[in-house]
Amino acid sequence: MLLAVDCGNTNTVFALWDGDQMIGHWRTSTEWQRTADQYYVWLSTLMNLQGIKAQITDMIISSTVPRVVFNLRVLSDRYFNTRPLVVGKPECALPVDVRVDEGTTVGPDRLVNTVAGYEKYGGDLIVVDFGTATTFDVVAADGAYVGGVIAPGVNLSLEALHHAAAALPHVDISKPQNVIGTNTVACMQSGVFWGYVGLVREICDRIKAESGVPMKVISTGGLAPLFQQTADLFDAYEDDLTMQGLRRIHEHNKDIGNHA
Ligand SMILES: Nc1ncnc2c1ncn2[C@@H]1O[C@H](COP(=O)(O)OP(=O)(O)O)[C@@H](O)[C@H]1O
Ligand SMILES: CC(C)(COP(=O)(O)O)[C@@H](O)C(=O)NCCC(=O)O
Ligand SMILES: [K+]
Structure with a gap:
């Protein structure tokens, strides 16, 4: 079975694949100090609790935080006796072209998302x-990754307000009832929530205009469900797109006889 690991700047998600069936997934915070032994105790405990008996033979990693990869490699080596595929490393082939400026390193999570998006929805x-x-990532008609947009995250924007202004509290994001807030928290939530709705709409409109073709828009990531409540932003929501992409990339490397 394949263990797929997606390490974001906030959370790390592990998923266990039996062929194209995901039989479990678990989330932990991203901490580069966490050791291989700690990962293994955590993962095997959760698998036992759920009665999952798995023989993990393969592992694939996507990480936006370079220094966590070391301990994940040790996990793979020590406990599963396999060398992991690491997206973004030369030995990990992608099933699609990447057409960006020479020397640019695209975040592996962004590439993985587009691989999964293309597999399910096709190009454009x-x-x-x-x-x-x-992040906004654009897939051409032939599945190639052709670039995108990076904007500050939703929680990051709220945190920035809190840190920079003495009178603004820590606030959790939620969809406000009204645009006009009548207290500090409601005003901040409105600014960030409706500001983001506008940001998403404007950027997608401009990407479509620049591409000159009709395009589908799909959402994913921890805070995507919140924006799914705003009916017309997205054509679809996918909660495990990165995991689907990791499975697909692993399959592609097997198909072409690539061993990490
Ligand atoms: N189910 C959830 N409900 C509310 N907030 C969430 C949920 N999952 C993640 N978040 C928050 O959304 C943000 C992005 O999460 P995530 O997609 O896991 O980020 P990353 O991939 O960058 O680690 C984080 O600030 C996280 O705290
Ligand atoms: C843009 C990102 C910070 C997003 O990371 P995430 O929000 O998933 O933690 C990450 O994909 C990254 O570090 N990218 C490197 C630069 C680039 O993609 O061009
Ligand atoms: K991510």
Whole structure:
């Protein structure tokens, strides 16, 4: 079975794949100090609790935080006796072209999202990921990754307000009833929530205009469900797009006989 690990700047998600069936997924905070032994105790405890008996033979990693990869490699080596595929490393092939400026390193999560988006929805696609950052990634008709947009994340924007202004409290994001807030918290939530709705709409409109073709827009990431409540922003929501992409990339590397 395949263990797929997506390490974002805030959260790390593990998913267990049996062929194209996801039989479990677990989330933990991203901490580069966490050791291979700690990962293993955590993961095996959760698997036991759910009665999952799995023989993990393969592992694939996507990480936006380079220094967590070391301990994840040790996990793979020590407990599963396999060398992991690491997206973004030369030995990990992608099933699509990447057409960006020479020397640019695209975040692996962004590439993985577009691979999964293309597999399910085809090309001429925009994938919006509401993670620590909010990213927009564009897939051409042939599935190639052709670039995108990086905007500050929703929670990051709220945190920035709190940190920079003495009188603004820590606030959790939610969809406000009204645009006009009648207290500090409601005003901040309105600014960030409706500001983001506008940001998403404007950026997607401009990507479509620049591309000159009709495009589908799909959303993913921790905070995507919140924006799914605003009916007309997205054509679809996918809660495990990065995991689907990791499975697809692993399959592609097997197909071409690539061993990490
Ligand atoms: N189910 C959830 N409900 C509310 N907030 C969430 C949920 N999942 C994640 N978040 C928050 O959304 C943000 C992005 O999460 P995530 O997609 O896991 O980020 P990343 O991939 O960058 O680690 C984080 O600030 C996280 O605290
Ligand atoms: C843009 C990101 C910070 C998003 O990370 P996330 O919100 O998933 O933690 C990450 O994809 C990244 O570090 N990218 C490197 C630069 C680039 O993609 O061009
Ligand atoms: K992410």
